[in-house]
Amino acid sequence: MRRSSIRSLAGGAAGITAGVIGGIALTSVSAAGPTRHADTAAFIDAAHVPPALTLGGEPLRLRYAIVCPPRDDGLACDGAGSVYLRAGTSGPFTEYPLNRGEDSADGRYFVDVPRGIAGAREGFSYYAVLRDERTGASVTVPSGGADAPQRSRPLKRPALVRLGSHVFGNVREPSARVAFAHWGSGPADVGLAGTRDLGFTGPSSFDVEQDGTADILDSVNERVLRWSAAGRSESVPLGEPAELADLAAADDGGFDVLEPQGVLKHFRRDGARQWSQKLSDRTWAKLARGRSGPVVLEQPSEEWMPVAADGAPLTRAEQAHAAHAARGLANGHELLVDRIGASELRVAELHDGAQLHSWRITSETPLGEVQLAESRGNGIVVVTHVYTDARDEFEVLLLQGGGLASRFAVASSSWTETAPLARFRLARGALYRLRTTPEGAFVDRFDLEVPQ
Amino acid sequence: MRRFVAMLVLGLALSASTGAQAYHRFWAGCNTEAPTFMTTMTRDAAQDYANAARYEGYQWGGGCWNYDDVDSYPNDPPSEVGTHGEGGDCSGLTFKTWRESTDTTRDGRYYWRALRNVHGPYDAAAFRAGSGAPNHTVAKSTAGVMDAFASNTHIGMVFTRSLYGGDQIVEAKCEACGTNIFYRTYRSDSAYGGVGRWGWTG
Numbered sequence: 006m007r008r009s010s011i012r013s014l015a016g017g018a019a020g021i022t023a024g025v026i027g028g029i030a031l032t033s034v035s036a037a038g039p040t041r042h043a044d045t046a047a048f049i050d051a052a053h054v055p056p057a058l059t060l061g062g063e064p065l066r067l068r069y070a071i072v073c074p075p076r077d078d079g080l081a082c083d084g085a086g087s088v089y090l091r092a093g094t095s096g097p098f099t100e101y102p103l104n105r106g107e108d109s110a111d112g113r114y115f116v117d118v119p120r121g122i123a124g125a126r127e128g129f130s131y132y133a134v135l136r137d138e139r140t141g142a143s144v145t146v147p148s149g150g151a152d153a154p155q156r157s158r159p160l161k162r163p164a165l166v167r168l169g170s171h172v173f174g175n176v177r178e179p180s181a182r183v184a185f186a187h188w189g190s191g192p193a194d195v196g197l198a199g200t201r202d203l204g205f206t207g208p209s210s211f212d213v214e215q216d217g218t219a220d221i222l223d224s225v226n227e228r229v230l231r232w233s234a235a236g237r238s239e240s241v242p243l244g245e246p247a248e249l250a251d252l253a254a255a256d257d258g259g260f261d262v263l264e265p266q267g268v269l270k271h272f273r274r275d276g277a278r279q280w281s282q283k284l285s286d287r288t289w290a291k292l293a294r295g296r297s298g299p300v301v302l303e304q305p306s307e308e309w310m311p312v313a314a315d316g317a318p319l320t321r322a323e324q325a326h327a328a329h330a331a332r333g334l335a336n337g338h339e340l341l342v343d344r345i346g347a348s349e350l351r352v353a354e355l356h357d358g359a360q361l362h363s364w365r366i367t368s369e370t371p372l373g374e375v376q377l378a379e380s381r382g383n384g385i386v387v388v389t390h391v392y393t394d395a396r397d398e399f400e401v402l403l404l405q406g407g408g409l410a411s412r413f414a415v416a417s418s419s420w421t422e423t424a425p426l427a428r429f430r431l432a433r434g435a436l437y438r439l440r441t442t443p444e445g446a447f448v449d450r451f452d453l454e455v456p457q
Numbered sequence: 458m459r460r461f462v463a464m465l466v467l468g469l470a471l472s473a474s475t476g477a478q479a480y481h482r483f484w485a486g487c488n489t490e491a492p493t494f495m496t497t498m499t500r501d502a503a504q505d506y507a508n509a510a511r512y513e514g515y516q517w518g519g520g521c522w523n524y525d526d527v528d529s530y531p532n533d534p535p536s537e538v539g540t541h542g543e544g545g546d547c548s549g550l551t552f553k554t555w556r557e558s559t560d561t562t563r564d565g566r567y568y569w570r571a572l573r574n575v576h577g578p579y580d581a582a583a584f585r586a587g588s589g590a591p592n593h594t595v596a597k598s599t600a601g602v603m604d605a606f607a608s609n610t611h612i613g614m615v616f617t618r619s620l621y622g623g624d625q626i627v628e629a630k631c632e633a634c635g636t637n638i639f640y641r642t643y644r645s646d647s648a649y650g651g652v653g654r655w656g657w658t659g
Contacts, residue, residue, distance in 0.1 A: 287637075
């Protein structure tokens with residue numbers, strides 16, 4: 006009896022052990038699965054940086070990276086394709102086959118723009134169709150193809166702005182603090198996640214409404230915190246996390262939240278989600294308010310794409326075909342921005358496609374990203390990042406037709422990471438900055454005085 | 458025998474529960490096969506390799522993924538290598554993309570297949586310091602395609618530069634955001650330094 010009981014217990018233990026081990030093994034093998042190179046035949050991607058603003062008369066080479074599934078022999082994609090070019094913005098495109106170069110540092114595939122097209126008075130427009138010769142998969146860049154081609158324009162009599170060598174440590178203090186919250190999860194707090202080892206995440210974006218209300222995307226606590234111009238605060242629960250997402254206040258009182266994986270969600274004023282829509286392209290840089298809804302700067306197209314119009318989301322194809330290289334401004338004009346090399350920035354203001362003003366800005370200190378470029382009165386406000394390998398600050402430039410009206414530096418340090426181009430907003434004629442410290446998160450206002 | 462069979466069934470059921478799946482899952486399908494030495498090592502082949510890891514997830518200390526465009530085990534607790542989920546972490550993805558050696562004194566040029574589970578000897582801080590024979594620091598303003606930006610806690614590779622002056626970065630970012638190509642401003646962030654890999658052949 007006793008021996009039988011021990012055998013029974015041993016058998017049971019062996020059974021449960023074998024079952025757990027077998028089950029985990031089966032689950033794991035099923036989850037890992039085979040490598041699927043051969044099955045992902047349709048996959049292809051691309052990278053291209055368009056020469057949006059040129060100096061005119063300079064030779065132009067358009068370069069593309071063609072990105073395919075990795076090959077078993079470890080070599081690069083066997084790519085090919087054509088660029089379709091035309092002078093100006095109308096008429097038929099002419100096909101130019103891509104050449105394959107020896108070096109891929111700036112894109113292995115290229116075409117030299119014929120002099121007659123590169124030198125056209127109004128520039129040229131173009132798109133490319135790229136393919137993987139091994140699988141036959143193809144991709145069009147920009148996504149809208151001939152309906153929304155890339156534009157390249159020559160700068161016309163640009164105002165030259167020489168920033169010289171940036172002097173770090175001479176930053177301007179804000180005019181006012183319009184919002185502040187301590188770290189935490191209480192009703193008036195803003196959420197903080199992560200560790201010193203992993204890095205911290207907190208509020209990833211913000212916006213300022215036309216009535217002066219400041220909205221912070223409290224990504225960790227899954228809500229939007231709002232501060233009215235009178236200083237009253239309220240919380241709008243979104244009910245879903247929004248780590249490293251971008252935010253734009255919508256004209257209907259709700260919010261647009263753009264998630265890192267490329268899904269734009271529209272929330273009503275009370276935080277209820279109304280709709281969500283996948284972006285056309287794989288990568289996004291910035292969410293902004295357009296004239297009839299949210300617009301997003303997307304890659305690889307490198308164009309501003311409307312994601313909704315008049316309150317309704319657009320399909321991915323509709324987004325791509327309605328894309329523009331220039332961003333619509335509050336003053337009804339359009340703006341083109343092109344960061345060149347390590348330390349040059351070109352900006353052009355357009356109206357109905359015609360160039361009104363342009364600026365060629367050079368710096369002896371490297372320039373990073375353009376955080377903001379918006380109209381203010383009859384000028385343009387640009388916030389760019391100046392950096393060395395050890396230091397960085399933001400540089401605020403107030404541009405007018407004749408050149409640089411004024412400039413000042415703003416501290417850049419922040420304790421947590423935000424969406425990439427979400428550190429500044431321009432509203433009500435003032436510049437607002439989102440910043441975090443070990444104490445909490447805040448929005449500061451910088452009043453802009455432009456000499457007349 | 459009946460008890461064995463009953464317990465076997467119970468064990469299989471337990472293994473399917475969330476608790477049992479929390480650990481030791483994806484890695485069981487990974488392998489330890491030897492890498493393949495390659496004489497050529499181009500930046501666009503590295504773009505192909507890193508790009509294919511998109512959507513395959515993030516795993517702290519990891520370096521194994523398949524190509525089904527799905528993170529088999531998302532949202533594991535961060536900082537726990539024992540969760541054994543799919544994907545590389547930031548330094549594991551960089552190590553495999555840069556075809557490095559597990560021996561820090563060697564140049565490598567080893568093609569590691571996706572399901573080969575290897576993280577490599579470098580964390581983000583080591584990459585930032587330019588540690589290891591194949592690695593070096595570069596001025597951030599000169600960093601180009603498949604160079605990288607590294608802080609003490611993270612590293613991401615330049616997929617391509619971008620029009621507004623930021624970079625499209627291919628990176629294993631976090632459990633919640635996985636591995637993908639994101640627009641980042643690491644180049645101008647003083648928390649990050651520029652790093653590169655010697656020996657590109659084109």
